[in-house]
Amino acid sequence: xxxxxxxxxxxxxxxxxxxxxxxxxxxxxxxxxxxxxxxxxxxxxxxxxxxxxxxxxxxxxxxxxxxxxxxxxxxxxxxxxxxxxxxxxxxxxxxxxxxxxxxxxxxxxxxxxxxxxxxxxxxxxxxxxxxxxxxxxxxxxxxxxxxxxxxxxxxxxxxxxxxxxxxxxxxxxxxxxxxxxxxxxxxxxxxxxxxxxxxxxxxxxxxxxxxxxxxxxxxxxxxxxxxxxxxxxxxxxxxxxxxxxxxxxxxxxxxxxxxxxxxxxxxx
Amino acid sequence: xxxxxxxxxxxxxxxxxxxxxxxxxxxxxxxxxxxxxxxxxxxxxxxxxxxxxxxxxxxxxxxxxxxxxxxxxxxxxxxxxxxxxxxxxxxxxxxxxxxxxxxxxxxxxxxxxxxxxxxxxxxxxxxxxxxxxxxxxxxxxxxxxxxxxxxxxxxxxxxxxxxxxxxxxxxxxxxxxxxxxxxxxxxxxxxxxxxxxxxxxxxxxxxxxxxxxxxxxxxxxxxxxxxxxxxxxxxxxxxxxxxxxxxxxxxxxxxxxxxxxxxxxxxxxxxxxxxxxxxxxxxxxxxxxxxxxxxxxxxxxxxxxxxxxxxxxxxxxxxxxxxxxxxxxxxxxxxxxxxxxxxxxxxxxxxxxxxxxxxxxxxxxxxxxxxxxxxxxxxxxxxxxxxxxxxxxxxxxxxxxxxxxxxxxxxxxxxxxxxxxxxxxxxxxxxxx
Numbered sequence: 001x002x003x004x005x006x007x008x009x010x011x012x013x014x015x016x017x018x019x020x021x022x023x024x025x026x027x028x029x030x031x032x033x034x035x036x037x038x039x040x041x042x043x044x045x046x047x048x049x050x051x052x053x054x055x056x057x058x059x060x061x062x063x064x065x066x067x068x069x070x071x072x073x074x075x076x077x078x079x080x081x082x083x084x085x086x087x088x089x090x091x092x093x094x095x096x097x098x099x100x101x102x103x104x105x106x107x108x109x110x111x112x113x114x115x116x117x118x119x120x121x122x123x124x125x126x127x128x129x130x131x132x133x134x135x136x137x138x139x140x141x142x143x144x145x146x147x148x149x150x151x152x153x154x155x156x157x158x159x160x161x162x163x164x165x166x167x168x169x170x171x172x173x174x175x176x177x178x179x180x181x182x183x184x185x186x187x188x189x190x191x192x193x194x195x196x197x198x199x200x201x202x203x204x205x206x207x208x209x210x211x212x213x214x215x216x217x218x219x220x221x222x223x224x225x226x227x228x229x230x231x232x233x234x235x236x237x238x239x240x241x242x243x244x245x246x247x248x249x250x251x252x253x254x255x256x257x258x259x260x261x262x263x264x265x266x267x268x
Numbered sequence: 269x270x271x272x273x274x275x276x277x278x279x280x281x282x283x284x285x286x287x288x289x290x291x292x293x294x295x296x297x298x299x300x301x302x303x304x305x306x307x308x309x310x311x312x313x314x315x316x317x318x319x320x321x322x323x324x325x326x327x328x329x330x331x332x333x334x335x336x337x338x339x340x341x342x343x344x345x346x347x348x349x350x351x352x353x354x355x356x357x358x359x360x361x362x363x364x365x366x367x368x369x370x371x372x373x374x375x376x377x378x379x380x381x382x383x384x385x386x387x388x389x390x391x392x393x394x395x396x397x398x399x400x401x402x403x404x405x406x407x408x409x410x411x412x413x414x415x416x417x418x419x420x421x422x423x424x425x426x427x428x429x430x431x432x433x434x435x436x437x438x439x440x441x442x443x444x445x446x447x448x449x450x451x452x453x454x455x456x457x458x459x460x461x462x463x464x465x466x467x468x469x470x471x472x473x474x475x476x477x478x479x480x481x482x483x484x485x486x487x488x489x490x491x492x493x494x495x496x497x498x499x500x501x502x503x504x505x506x507x508x509x510x511x512x513x514x515x516x517x518x519x520x521x522x523x524x525x526x527x528x529x530x531x532x533x534x535x536x537x538x539x540x541x542x543x544x545x546x547x548x549x550x551x552x553x554x555x556x557x558x559x560x561x562x563x564x565x566x567x568x569x570x571x572x573x574x575x576x577x578x579x580x581x582x583x584x585x586x587x588x589x590x591x592x593x594x595x596x597x598x599x600x601x602x603x604x605x606x607x608x609x610x611x612x613x614x615x616x617x618x619x620x621x622x623x624x625x626x627x628x629x630x631x632x633x634x635x636x637x638x639x640x641x642x643x644x645x646x647x648x649x650x651x652x653x654x655x656x657x658x659x660x661x662x663x664x665x666x667x668x669x670x671x672x673x674x675x676x677x678x679x680x681x682x683x684x685x686x687x688x689x690x691x692x693x694x695x696x697x698x699x700x701x
Contacts, residue, residue: 029427156448157562159574161581165447166429171545172450237543239565 002056005049006070010104012042013077017097024094024167035093036084043077050074062129069256071129073100075137079181083141089148089169089177096144099249103256124199131192132217138185139224139245139252145177146245153239175238178245179231186224193221216255223248273314275409275608277371278338278362279326282382285359292349293325297399303344304403312337315407317400317414318345319375321392323382328372330409334364369413369604373597376417377424378431384586385431390421408614412607420600427596428589433582438469440578441549441570442476445517448547448568453477455516460484460508460528462494463521465551470498470519482515484508486522509533513540518548520556527558534561541566549575609673616682617669619691624662628654 016038023031050071054061062071080096083089148168155165168174196214227244230236236244280290295303300318307316315330318341325345331337342360343353363371374380376393397414400406406414425431434440445452455478459470462485470481481500484507485491491502503511512518512533520529529548534557538546548569550557555571562569570578632654636647665685672681685691 152447156444156568159562159570159577161578166433166585168447170446170450171448176450237566238545 002049002053005045005052009042009046009049010101012038012045013073013097013100013104016042016093017101020091020093020097024091024164032090035097039077039081039093039097043074043081046070046074046077060126062126062133065256068129068133069103071133072136072140072256073104075133076100076140079137079141080144083177083181089145089173091148091167091169092141092144092177095147096141099140099143102253124195128192128195128199131188131195133192135185135187135189135192136252138181138188139248142178142181142185142245143249145174145181146242146249149174149178149238149242150246153242171238175241178241182224182228182231182245186228189221189224193217212258213255216251216258220248220251220255223251273330273332273409274334274364275328275330275368275413276334276338276362276364277326277328277368278334278342278360279319279324280356280359280361281324281326281380284361287322289356289359290322290325292351293345294320294322295345295348299348300396300399301403303348304400304405307341307344308403308405310340312340313405315400315410316341316405317396317410319393319396321389324375324380326375328368328410328413330407334362338362366601366605369416369601370597372413373417373420373600373604374594376414377421377593377597379424379590379593379597383435384583384590385433385435387431390418393417408611409608412611413604416600416604416607420597423596423600424593428593430586430589430593433585435579435583435586437551437572437575437579438465438472440575440582441469441519442472443582444549444568444570444575444578445473445547446476448545449516451477454479456480456482456514457500457517457519458482458484458503458508458511458515459494459498459500460518460520460556461522461552462490463551466519466521466549467494467498469549469551473517474498478517480515482511484511509536512537512546516544516547518546518557519551520548521551522556523552524556525554527556529557529561531558531560531564534558534567535564538564538566551575606674609676609678610670613669613673613678613682616685616691617666620665620685620689621662623689623691624658628658 016035019031019035019038023029023035050061053067062068076096077100080092084092149171151164152168152171152174155162155168156171196217223244227236227241227248230244231241280293282290295318300320304316304318307313312333313329313331317328319326319328327338327341327345329337329341338360339353339357342356346353346356371380376390378385378387378389381389393414397406397410400410434443442452445455449455452473453476455473457470457473457478457480459466459481462483470478474481481495481498482503483491483495483498483500484503484505485494486505488502488504491505494500495502508528509530512529513536518529522528529550534546534548543566545566545568548557548561548567550569550571553572557569557571559569559571561567632650635650636642639646669678669681669685672678
């Protein structure tokens with residue numbers, strides 16, 4: 001049942017992504033509203049699906065990689081809806097939702113294939129997963145903001161406004177969005193990963209155990225830490241920060257992919 | 269029985285008539301007031317309103333024979349300046365019915381303007397209508413037309429981008445600044461040189477909230493003068509490079525033969541800005557800002573040609589939006605047509621109701637006179653009885669009239685009902701007050 005609800009939510013997100021892209025490319029405000037409604041509807045289904053899964057499996061619904069990705073998506077949508085409402089950066093969905101789809105397409109099979117009971121987690125592991133989730137969600141939105149920044153910057157530099165120019169918010173607003181999402185996302189990611197490292201010491205005995213997910217996570221953390229330091233030093237605003245955000249995001253995709261496809265201690 | 273009137277618009281605009289002719293027909297308010305009153309007195313026009321701007325002279329009217337009425341009205345306008353109607357006639361367009369409504373909506377929404385989407389025309393249409401109202405030549409049809417036109421124009425402004433993008437160089441510069449900076453409140457501006465266009469752009473920026481203005485000019489007195497008029501501070505020309513680091517927006521317009529804002533100076537300024545963007549607007553020809561500046565990270569430099577091309581693409585964008593606006597207006601015309609049809613049957617409904625009410629009152633009084641000594645109770649009962657009969661009788665014809673007006677043949681039924689009940693002056697003539 002919960003898997004079906006996930007499918008419904010994912011379908012709503014796919015349609016919302018199409019509508020959001022259409023509203024940016026075709027300059028139709030109505031499509032923007034359609035996208036927003038679909039996103040909200042999908043979000044409601046998704047929330048219900050997560051809760052239902054917890055009830056049906058009688059355990060916390062983020063113990064497998066597929067479940068975690070599903071929750072990352074859930075959190076991204078939450079942040080996206082919040083940013084659009086709060087900062088009125090309307091076209092954000094057109095840049096964030098496609099990412100969701102790239103992440104989410106493996107879910108329908110992933111959520112159904114897991115019949116195994118994962119080991120009962122300690123409380124710290126639950127907190128570790130939850131914090132990392134919030135961090136990742138903020139950083140996905142960070143990626144969306146960075147992408148819009150680079151597009152808008154390119155339009156302004158080229159001095160020949162194209163279609164997207166008219167739809168995108170001012171450069172500074174986009175820069176502010178990437179700063180805000182980074183400063184929110186990074187602490188969550190940091191504490192979340194630190195908890196992970198500590199619980200690894202407890203559970204696996206050694207920090208040196210090879211685990212692809214853990215390894216890539218640390219790499220990703222280093223990149224985001226670098227952007228933050230660069231910003232604080234006043235060197236990496238705008239343009240450069242945006243490129244690093246995109247690099248960080250690519251590493252995030254690799255990290256999640258490693259979690260799913262390479263068999264390490266996190267299980268698949 | 270007065271024949272039914274048709275809505276029409278006739279006139280000439282910037283596309284059909286040369287400016288030499290239009291300017292002759294552009295009249296001041298007092299003259300129009302006089303002409304309106306004069307035309308209304310001649311009996312050919314049920315309603316009339318005159319719109320006279322520098323780009324158009326148009327007559328909006330309701331008349332039984334629009335062709336005749338427009339010759340009369342425009343002929344009257346032409347004679348004002350000693351022109352003959354037959355000289356004007358080839359330049360005049362005339363539209364009637366729903367086409368006239370669409371034309372009125374397009375004019376009010378600025379889709380018919382020389383500069384697509386310019387905002388003044390709506391105010392001019394409102395003034396023209398207010399004038400006709402004050403003279404008493406605007407009746408129910410023009411009233412319905414104009415109120416619909418105003419709300420349609422409002423929709424076009426809020427739902428499309430037709431009027432939103434800058435179509436002048438100085439506004440285009442401001443708009444670009446808004447695409448770089450998030451709001452212009454509190455921004456600082458450096459004016460290098462004291463050209464007219466750069467001053468205009470600076471004024472726009474100040475209107476949008478820009479706070480500090482520095483003026484650098486080779487002639488110190490001119491810098492002082494301009495700084496004073498803009499509420500800013502003059503800066504010695506030699507300190508221009510140092511000032512670059514303090515501002516968000518630079519506008520240059522000097523007659524210098526070589527670039528005076530160098531890439532090195534801008535690079536230093538950007539370092540001082542710690543990565544915040546710097547927007548340079550170079551209105552001068554030859555250019556004042558080294559073209560290499562635009563290659564620097566976080567620097568955006570637009571010369572006069574770039575601004576022109578932005579204006580051009582804004583105009584194209586406005587035209588694309590105009591297509592959407594047109595579709596929106598066509599929907600509004602359909603609404604207006606429905607409203608007009610309702611309007612067609614309203615006077616008949618009113619006079620029918622009044623006629624029956626008059627009969628009821630007269631008969632009630634006669635009946636009561638024949639019942640001497642009847643108390644308040646009797647009066648109340650008879651009042652209620654007669655009222656109920658009138659309402660029951662009226663019910664069916666009212667429903668029929670409203671339905672037929674929606675179906676588009678209200679006129680047939682208003683005529684029939686007027687004939688049957690002996691109503692005076694059916695159709696569009698106003699009911700007795």
